Amino acid sequence: MQSQVFDVVQRTLDHITEALSRGDTVELRNFGVLEVRLTRPRVGRNPNQPGSSFVIPPRATVKFKAGKVMRQRVEKLACSFPINENYFARQAFGRGYSVSEGGSLPPYLDSKHFDAIRTRCNRVSVRHESMTQFLSRSPNRSVNAFVLLDAQDWMSDQQLTDLWREINRSAAPGARVVFRTAADERLLPGRIPDEILDAWTYHEAQSRALNDRDRSSIYGGFHLYTLDAPA
Numbered sequence: 001m002q003s004q005v006f007d008v009v010q011r012t013l014d015h016i017t018e019a020l021s022r023g024d025t026v027e028l029r030n031f032g033v034l035e036v037r038l039t040r041p042r043v044g045r046n047p048n049q050p051g052s053s054f055v056i057p058p059r060a061t062v063k064f065k066a067g068k069v070m071r072q073r074v075e076k077l078a079c080s081f082p083i084n085e086n087y088f089a090r091q092a093f094g095r096g097y098s099v100s101e102g103g104s105l106p107p108y109l110d111s112k113h114f115d116a117i118r119t120r121c122n123r124v125s126v127r128h129e130s131m132t133q134f135l136s137r138s139p140n141r142s143v144n145a146f147v148l149l150d151a152q153d154w155m156s157d158q159q160l161t162d163l164w165r166e167i168n169r170s171a172a173p174g175a176r177v178v179f180r181t182a183a184d185e186r187l188l189p190g191r192i193p194d195e196i197l198d199a200w201t202y203h204e205a206q207s208r209a210l211n212d213r214d215r216s217s218i219y220g221g222f223h224l225y226t227l228d229a230p231a
Helices: 002-021 068-079 087-094 111-123 131-136 157-170 204-212
Strands: 026-028 032-038 042-045 053-056 060-066 143-147 171-181 200-202 221-227
Touching: 002 026, 002 032, 060 068, 068 087, 131 157, 143 157, 157 171, 204 221
Parallel strands: 143 171
Antiparallel strands: 026 032, 032 060, 042 053, 171 221, 200 221
């Protein structure tokens, strides 16, 4: 899987490079625009030969202009939370964590939590399968919480429908589903059958409030659904 991801990224970079070499403008939606610009010719001077000058010819340079969404999310990451409390920002800007100068760590890397992790790690089971496959073996009305992260962004309508059919069947009354999306829209309406989605209540105000508290600032939306009690 890692080699496949590397291959996809490398092919994407190659296509961008080829397009720029032809003088094309490359737009990455919501991320930004890459374009080639020529610098103006200018006069250069050699400090070892006072009084002499030469012309520096124009050359092509690549300019990047961040998109609106990119600017908003970087601004949120850098400015919306105290930097000494936001380990996501430390990782994004410094490529690592630091506890010096009042920095913070993710709770699972904080040594004061190690004993609790050791004590409770037997509560976790690791499954190498999709959520849909896992839920297909779960009894009816047996699961009270589902955390889907952002996996649904990459799923087809059929995959989403298969997943939510299993969620619908296995969810206990009052169950909660939380997930993130790259964009700020809800994602699900119009993509899974209404008879599935109508069983759930979407908490829009609470979802937006929770998204505002998301210090990672990577995602456009955080979403909370709860299963309505049977009539």
